[in-house]
Amino acid sequence: MLAVLLTSEGFDVQTARNGSEALARLDESRPSVILLDLMMPVMTGDEFRVRQLADPRYRDVPVICMTAAHDGRDRAQSLRADAYFQKPVDFDRLLGAVREHAR
Numbered sequence: 185m186l187a188v189l190l191t192s193e194g195f196d197v198q199t200a201r202n203g204s205e206a207l208a209r210l211d212e213s214r215p216s217v218i219l220l221d222l223m224m225p226v227m228t229g230d231e232f233r234v235r236q237l238a239d240p241r242y243r244d245v246p247v248i249c250m251t252a253a254h255d256g257r258d259r260a261q262s263l264r265a266d267a268y269f270q271k272p273v274d275f276d277r278l279l280g281a282v283r284e285h286a287r
Contacts (some may be wrong), residue, residue: 186219189275190282203227207235210242216286217266219278222251222259233263246285248278 187197198213200206204227206218218236222229229249237243249260252271260268267281 186273186275186278190279193279195282195286201225203229203232203235206232210236210239210245214242215245217282218245218247219282220247220249220265222249222256223253230259230263233265237264246287248281248285250278 187199190197198209198215200209202224206220207227220229220233224232229251233247233249236245236247246266247263248267248269249256249263249265250269250271250273251259253259256270257268266285269278269281
């Protein structure tokens with residue numbers, strides 16, 4: 185749903201089903217911002233972010249974390265996320281954060 189809404193706002197959106205797929209997609213095209221769900225199958229968002237930060241090619245890509253987990257804010261801060269949203273996400277606020285952080 186977020187992909188459809190962001191596309192309707194003029195963004196070119198790529199999606200991934202899990203953190204492992206997302207890492208592979210980084211090699212295909214460099215995003216201007218990453219919306220990261222911390223609770224993903226196969227590889228968690230936390231693990232993705234650790235690997236992203238370890239890669240000098242992608243460590244400076246801004247990340248906006250989202251989760252329904254009660255400890256999401258603390259996790260996002262420890263992962264040095266650029267922004268954090270608790271699910272359910274207010275789309276207008278998320279859109280503002282995407283616009284602010286997209287490079």
